[in-house]
Amino acid sequence: MASSFNSNRFGILAAILLIPSVAASTWKYWPPRHESYTNPTTLSYFIQKRLPWLYRPPADIFAGRYGQGAMTAILGPDCRRFVFGDTGLFSQMSPPTFRVHSCSKPIDLQKFMAFLKSGHFVSTAAWTYAELKPEELSAMLVEPKQTVDEKSAR
Known part of the structure; x- marks a missing residue:
């Protein structure tokens, strides 16, 4: 009698745990739902933002x-x-399309576009990786606007 009671309790407990798990998995991984290949996952974003040396995805995946x-450039x-496309397209596109993704x-x-067109980088591939040196990045930063007080202090 006692073993029958324990097995019933085990079955109820298993059902309580299993039913929400199956429901959550079905909702999350429902086959007809389309995958998002056009946005980075949270983990990918974290790695690219904080630990870019850890993983370098293929250039076309990064671009997508x-x-x-x-x-033209991302x-x-x-x-x-950053990745950039065929540099022959830079001069043809008016205006060239590029994206700065979550750069703070x-x-x-x-x-940035003038830097790309300057001839530092040449490629005919669909996408090619490159990396800005710290001095190149600082040269591309927007100059902060000075207030009247800052100008008069000089």
Whole structure:
């Protein structure tokens, strides 16, 4: 009698744990639901922002997830790693499309584009990786506007 009671309790406990687990898995991984290949996962974003040396995805994957439609260049979340497309397209596109993805630094997009067009990087591949040196990045930052008080203090 006691073993029958314990097995019933075990079955009820298993059902209590199993039913929500199956429901959650079905909702999360429902086959007809489309995968999101156009946005980085939280883990990918964290790695690219804080630990970019840890993983370097293929350039076309990086472009697809962080570019969201940009055609010429995508600057990643660490503000230094970027991918760029066929440099022959830079002069043909008016205006060139590029994206700065979650970079917390104020990048001057015209300086970034001028840097890309300067001939430092040449590629005919669909996407090619490059990385900004710290001095190159600082040269592309937006200059903070000075207030009247700061100008008069000089």
